[in-house]
Amino acid sequence: MTTVNINEVTLGIESFGDDDAPLVLLVGGTTMLSWPDTLCERLAAGGRRVVRYDLRDSGESTTRDLEAPAYTLRGLAEDAAALADALGGRPAHLAGIGVGGMVAQVAVLDHPGAFSALTLVGTRAVAPGPPDADLPDHDRATMRRLFARPAPDWADREAVADFAASGAEVLGNDPLAARAVAARIWDRTPGTKRLVHMANQLGMVFSRLDCEPRWRERLPEIGVPTLVVHGRHDRFFPVGNGEAIAREVPGARLLVLEKASTAIPDAAVGEVTEAMLALG
8 A cells, every 4th residue: 555646646545466467447435445355356366457546535645625625526537547647557447436436437538548448336427416307316215314323423433433334234235344444444544633534434525526517418428348337225326327327338338236235245246356357
């Protein structure tokens, strides 16, 4: 685990596999730990150099003004292209999960020469705020339960881990896995400020980003092999969002994980790895 300086910021990265192998760049959603260790390891075993990274204002990456970020979604997309270049892996297979999937869509559209393949996991093609009328929004009952929980003391590692586990239970993810990841995110969070810990755990900075202009109408411009992965039981970005992306990106393959929600469960890692490797 190390850092790379690009676009006047520092990004935290972690690498797996041979440095000379084809690059798979994993955009965090928002921290790199949204991508399971086992998936990174299996991709590396499949002959890829895998690099996962933290978005700005999360993990080991530059953290500045969490309440008024001075960059846009397109700035995060520029980071992805610049990072691929800095790592010497262009064109790279770019993969994004959650909000990282939004970054990845814009990155491939704005920097088509930088990427050779695209994987999108548990994401949608509009952000932030309400989706288009033809796209399913967050499940309301789930959101009520999720936001009815009292916030933890963000400076208390165990309280934060408990909070993550309860949230995973509401969303239909594995509570034990969520607890472990939350504890690791907490350990990697720089400093002791409660706001910084909260931002790292919730990815709340993304909701404050300028995501204009829209990019959904440009999806047919994507000209690289594309895989869209979505959990059948995703209540945050329901599966109809992934289905829409797969319809609108030419030649995209849709892989629906029948027993998954927002996270990639251990049982699905092999299937997702195989599908990603098949893109080239």
